[in-house]
Amino acid sequence: METATVETKAKKSQNDKNSHPSSDKRFKQLDITMKRSQYRQDALIEVLHKAQEVFGYLEDDVMTYVARGLKLPLSRVYGVATFYHLFSLKPGGEHTCVVCMGTACYVKGGGQVVEDVEKQLSIKAGETTPDGKVSLMVARCIGACGIAPAVVFDGNVAGKQSSEMVVAKVKGWQEG
Amino acid sequence: MELNELLEIGEKERTRQKEIRVHCCTSTGCLAANSGDVKKNMDKAVKDGGLGDRVEVVGVGCMGFCGKGPLVQVDPEETLYEEVTPEKAASIIEAIGGKDNGGTPVKGDVRHPFFARQMRVVRENTGKIDPERIEEYIAVGGYQSLYHVIHEMSPNEVVDEISKSGLRGRGGGGFPTGLKWATVAKMPGDQKYVICNGDEGDPGAFMDRSVLESDPHLVLEGMAIAAYAVGANHGFIYVRAEYPLAIARLEKAIKQAKKYGILGSQIFDSPFDFKIDIRIGAGAFVCGEETALIQSIEGGRGNPVPRPPYPAQSGLWGAPTLINNVESLANIAAIIKRGAEWYAGIGTENSKGTKIFALTGKIENNGLIEVPMGITLREIVEEMGGGVSGGGTVKAIQTGGPSGGCIPASMLDTPVDYDSLTKVGSMMGSGGMVVMDQDTSMVEVARFYMEFCREESCGKCIPCRAGTVQLYDLLTKILNKQATQADLEKMENLCNMVKDTSLCGLGMTAPNPVLSTLRYFKEEYEALLQENPLLAARR
Numbered sequence: 001m002e003t004a005t006v007e008t009k010a011k012k013s014q015n016d017k018n019s020h021p022s023s024d025k026r027f028k029q030l031d032i033t034m035k036r037s038q039y040r041q042d043a044l045i046e047v048l049h050k051a052q053e054v055f056g057y058l059e060d061d062v063m064t065y066v067a068r069g070l071k072l073p074l075s076r077v078y079g080v081a082t083f084y085h086l087f088s089l090k091p092g093g094e095h096t097c098v099v100c101m102g103t104a105c106y107v108k109g110g111g112q113v114v115e116d117v118e119k120q121l122s123i124k125a126g127e128t129t130p131d132g133k134v135s136l137m138v139a140r141c142i143g144a145c146g147i148a149p150a151v152v153f154d155g156n157v158a159g160k161q162s163s164e165m166v167v168a169k170v171k172g173w174q175e176g
Numbered sequence: 177m178e179l180n181e182l183l184e185i186g187e188k189e190r191t192r193q194k195e196i197r198v199h200c201c202t203s204t205g206c207l208a209a210n211s212g213d214v215k216k217n218m219d220k221a222v223k224d225g226g227l228g229d230r231v232e233v234v235g236v237g238c239m240g241f242c243g244k245g246p247l248v249q250v251d252p253e254e255t256l257y258e259e260v261t262p263e264k265a266a267s268i269i270e271a272i273g274g275k276d277n278g279g280t281p282v283k284g285d286v287r288h289p290f291f292a293r294q295m296r297v298v299r300e301n302t303g304k305i306d307p308e309r310i311e312e313y314i315a316v317g318g319y320q321s322l323y324h325v326i327h328e329m330s331p332n333e334v335v336d337e338i339s340k341s342g343l344r345g346r347g348g349g350g351f352p353t354g355l356k357w358a359t360v361a362k363m364p365g366d367q368k369y370v371i372c373n374g375d376e377g378d379p380g381a382f383m384d385r386s387v388l389e390s391d392p393h394l395v396l397e398g399m400a401i402a403a404y405a406v407g408a409n410h411g412f413i414y415v416r417a418e419y420p421l422a423i424a425r426l427e428k429a430i431k432q433a434k435k436y437g438i439l440g441s442q443i444f445d446s447p448f449d450f451k452i453d454i455r456i457g458a459g460a461f462v463c464g465e466e467t468a469l470i471q472s473i474e475g476g477r478g479n480p481v482p483r484p485p486y487p488a489q490s491g492l493w494g495a496p497t498l499i500n501n502v503e504s505l506a507n508i509a510a511i512i513k514r515g516a517e518w519y520a521g522i523g524t525e526n527s528k529g530t531k532i533f534a535l536t537g538k539i540e541n542n543g544l545i546e547v548p549m550g551i552t553l554r555e556i557v558e559e560m561g562g563g564v565s566g567g568g569t570v571k572a573i574q575t576g577g578p579s580g581g582c583i584p585a586s587m588l589d590t591p592v593d594y595d596s597l598t599k600v601g602s603m604m605g606s607g608g609m610v611v612m613d614q615d616t617s618m619v620e621v622a623r624f625y626m627e628f629c630r631e632e633s634c635g636k637c638i639p640c641r642a643g644t645v646q647l648y649d650l651l652t653k654i655l656n657k658q659a660t661q662a663d664l665e666k667m668e669n670l671c672n673m674v675k676d677t678s679l680c681g682l683g684m685t686a687p688n689p690v691l692s693t694l695r696y697f698k699e700e701y702e703a704l705l706q707e708n709p710l711l712a713a714r715r
Contacts (some may be wrong), residue, residue, distance in 0.1 A: 042475035045458055049417070076476075083477040083634075084458030086417050102379030103574065103610045104536035106624055140461060140628060141379035142418045145536040145608075146205045146242020146543050157208035 020065060026054045027065060034069045041070050044080055048087055057088045085140075093128040093135035095173045097166070098152040102141030105148040109163075113149055114138060116163040117170060134173050177437045177444055179323055182314060185436075189315035194232040196272060198222075199303060201247045202235040203389045204421050211246035213262035218248070221269035231272055237390020239303035241290065243542030248281075249303065256284035289559040290541045295522065297530045298506040299546045302390035307425050310432040313393040319438055321512040325401050326446045334405035335361050338508065340516035342528030347373055347464070347501030348579065348605045349681075350527075350594040356498060359488040360406040363496035368408040370399050371492065371499040373469060374415040374422070377461035378577030379628065381608035383532040384502040386544055388415065388422035391506070392429035396439065396452060398505030401512060403450045406498050411452040414469055417459060426454055461578075461632035465680050466491075466499050468634065479636045480680035501606070503532060523549030527593035537574075537610035540565045547592070554588040557611060568613040572696070576605025578625045578632075579685030581692025582618060601692040603685075618697040619704060622690045623651040629686035640683030643674035647690060657707040664701060668694060 020027035033050040037043030047070065051062050058081050067074040081087045099105075099114050114125055114136075121129055121136055128135040144150040147159025151166050158165075200215040218233045239247045244258040248268055257268055260281045267279045286292075305312040313319070325334055339354025360368060372395060376384040388395060399411045415423050430452055433439040441449040460478045462468045468478035470492050491497025507529060511519045520528050527549040533556070536542050540562035547556065553573055557563065564570055572582040581602035583590060590596050594604050612621065630644035650667040653659045671687035671694075678684045694701065705711070 040475075042473065044475035045472065046456070049456060049458065079477055080475070084460050086457075086459035103577070103608065103624070104380045104534075104542075106379075107537045107610055107612060107616065139418065140377070140459075140632070141381070143376065143382035143385040143416075144205050144208060145380050145382050145534055147208060147245065148536060148542075150208070157204060159205065159208045 029054050030062075030065065030069070034066075039070055041072055044070060044072065044077065045084070048077075048081055052087055057091045059089070059091075090128075091132075094133050095154055095170075096135045096137060096152075097170050097173075098137045098139045098142075099125070099166070100142050100144065100148070100150040100152070101138050102143075102145060102148070102150075104145035105141075105150055108148045110149040113151065113161060113163050113166050117166055120167045120170060121174070129174070134170055136170075179320075179327075179444075182319060182323060182444075185311055186315040186317070189311040193315070194230055196231045196253075197251050198231060198233045198268065198272070199236045199239070199249045199251060200233060201237070201239050201245060201303065203238040203386060204419075205238070205242045206245035206247060207421070209246050209259075210262055211260070214246050214248065214260050214265045217262050217265035218269055221266035224266075225269055225273045227269065227273055231269065233269075234306050235308070236305060237302040237307045238299075238386040238544060240294075240299065240386075240544040240546075241284065241541070242544065244284065247284075249286075251304070254286050256286050257281045258284045289555075290543075290545065290562070293551075293555065293560050294546050295530050295548045296546050297510050297519075297522075298387060298394070298503060298532060299390075299544070300510070301394070302386065305391070307390050307392055308428055310393060310429065310436065310438075313391070317513070318393055318509075319397055321509040322397050322400050322404075322438070323444050325404055325512055326444050326448055331361060331405045331407060334401065334512070337516045338405070338511060341511045341519040342516075342523075342526075343504065343507055343511065343519065344527065344594060345501055346503035346507070346531065346606070348378075348576065348603065350604060353500065353504055356488060356500070357402065357405055359486070360408075360496045360498040363489060365496060367410075367495045368406055369492045369495055369497045370403045370406065370408045370411040371469065371473070371497060372399055372411065372413040372502055372505055373464060373466070373499055374413055374419070374502050375457050375461075375464040375469060376416060376419075376502070376606060377464045377632075378579075378606045378608045380536055380574075380610045381534050381577060381606045383534055383544060383607045385419050385422055387502055387506050387532075388419065389425055392422075392425045393433065394506050394509060395426075395502055396429055396433055398500075398508035399452060400439065400443070400450050401508050402498055402500065402505060404448055406496075408498065409449045409451070411450060412455050412473055412492075413452060414455045414457060414463070414473060416457045418457075423454060423456060430454070460634075461628075462634045462680075462682050465682060468680070469499065470497065477634070479634050480682075482679060503607070524591065524593045526595055531592070531604070531607060533592075533607045533609045535561055535609050535611070538564050538566070538568065538613040538616070539611040549593045550591045552589050552591050553583065556592070556609070557588065561611065564611065564613045566613075568615070570611060571614050571616055572612045572618065574602075574610040574612060574621070574689075575608065576603040576685075576688070577608045578628050579603060579681065579688055580605045580608075581688050582612070582621065582696065583692075584696045601688075601695050603688070618693045618700050619651065619655055622693045623648065623655060625689040626651055626686065629682065633682065633686075634680075637677075637679040637683060639674045639677040640679070640686065643670060643678070643683065644686055646670060647674070647687065651690070654701060654704050657704055657709070659705055659708065660711070661705060664705065 343353040463478040487497040
């Protein structure tokens with residue numbers, strides 16, 4: 001009888017150690033990812049991918065949680081998070097517009113598309129509109145060169161985009 | 177699994193396949209133009225027309241003519257339809273059923289040089305098989321090379337065969353693949369790795385994406401053969417995060433191969449074990465560099481490290497590691513199947529085999545082509561590409577991405593092979609080939625590439641970290657008509673310094689676009705210098 005109670009108590013404190021004090025369910029998803037990689041330190045990038053997917057961006061709290069889970073210094077997690085373009089440390093907008101600036105898209109006028117959208121949204125590429133509705137980003141090449149110029153709207157690739165088409169789409173987001 | 181079981185699966189699949197196959201491209205490019213709905217509507221039309229016993233609609237990989245997608249090809253009659261809309265999709269099926277009311281989409285010409293002049297070794301099956309079904313790959317002879325290698329060849333014999341074929345690295349380096357394999361094979365140790373480099377970062381290049389999306393099993397087979405040859409038991413495919421469809425198709429392919437026992441332990445009932453894991457990139461061009469890629473798989477920042485030691489000697493987690501590009505690995509099965517001599521018979525003296533190019537930019541026919549090495553740029557641009565779109569004239573062809581150079585129109589008769597392209601100041605690179613016309617400013621192109629390198633520099637070594645910034649600023653000064661002759665000289669000297677002293681390939685080749693445009697388009701730089709108001713004032 002006594003042994004069973006002790007075991008249960010030990011298990012409970014183990015569970016508590018792994019969960020986030022805010023009991024935000026999203027951290028559980030990070031736990032699953034870390035556990036699936038057996039808490040290996042070299043799984044850092046996979047875990048950060050999951051964190052970005054689940055939280056939308058990597059805030060300090062999330063990075064600290066990952067650092068603790070993988071037993072890495074926070075500086076290492078921060079160093080990796082800031083090295084790769086895909087990871088964002090700031091929240092994104094409700095909608096994202098990614099204009100491809102690969103060579104083929106550039107040669108076919110991708111640069112003009114970026115300029116025109118920047119004007120429409122009154123922000124520069126890499127920023128989010130003050131009302132948080134639209135984020136504008138530039139990608140180095142998404143590999144859709146056959147349908148240049150390419151733009152990604154909320155994860156969906158659209159090809160042969162003109163400035164008019166892209167401006168119309170983001171305008172719809174702003175007003176919607 | 178035994179050989180007869182493998183062959184039986186193929187036979188069963190061939191019997192299952194309907195007499196008429198309507199191939200609908202479902203790669204990223206065509207999907208972006210709604211080919212998903214095209215396929216759905218065609219499926220419905222087959223059902224509505226009661227043609228299900230003779231006709232099947234198959235979602236296939238990239239057919240290559242990306243500029244005119246969505247593409248649909250009815251086989252075996254080889255009728256190609258271009259720019260198919262979901263509205264017109266059903267009419268294709270009705271035409272098969274005999275009800276051709278003239279409302280079908282525009283037909284393409286499969287005898288046009290764009291298709292006819294190609295030699296499809298790697299892309300033999302793309303556009304003809306469903307990449308999400310391993311049975312279709314097996315039905316066209318898939319995994320038989322792997323079986324042959326495991327049961328009828330020794331690892332050394334495999335390495336020899338690849339060496340004899342003359343295959344050179346298709347990622348851009350052009351290093352003899354057989355030599356790389358031999359180096360890893362010779363290393364002592366039980367733990368070795370094979371890495372497939374799918375971090376296709378060159379802007380304007382999407383050959384590897386196409387292979388991974390359209391024929392993932394071909395790459396898996398190549399990796400397994402490589403692992404057998406060098407003595408590895410674990411493989412990684414490092415794919416860019418920007419290629420979600422490729423990642424999904426690879427995951428599915430690996431799962432299917434594992435189910436059949438073609439990956440995992442005791443493959444084809446032999447003592448050979450090989451498992452493959454996928455690692456996803458996170459948007460860093462520099463991670464295409466071998467040593468940076470290894471750092472990334474190890475969970476760190478993608479900083480390249482000096483070589484030696486080469487990954488072949490000490491790579492992933494210190495173990496001997498073979499790193500090959502997607503296209504390099506995709507050639508392996510064909511070389512084993514048809515022999516090194518056959519492969520060495522294609523191409524030129526020092527550049528054997530075929531190469532896939534992404535022909536894009538201001539060209540009439542945009543897309544992917546696989547051609548034998550040695551073909552001239554003129555043939556590619558004028559005959560296959562159909563010349564500049566909108567009736568303009570070719571000004572330059574850019575090859576090799578940010579590490580390459582611009583080849584002027586006067587040199588269109590340059591043959592496409594590793595050495596010829598290097599001699600004219602460019603390089604083969606991964607296969608990006610961007611056509612520029614009379615409206616393109618070559619100085620702006622140079623700055624475009626320098627901006628890319630500046631953004632993607634890992635920051636570790638000073639020549640690259642500071643050099644790319646300074647070169648970008650000098651190019652901007654020139655474009656803003658504020659530069660002098662002294663600035664131009666300073667820029668050229670800086671280019672050579674960055675080239676000679678950078679730690680890795682990114683820095684060493686970042687000045688190439690500037691140097692190559694200085695070589696062939698100096699007049700454009702001079703013209704901008706002449707427009708400096710200070711110069712006029714001094715006169």
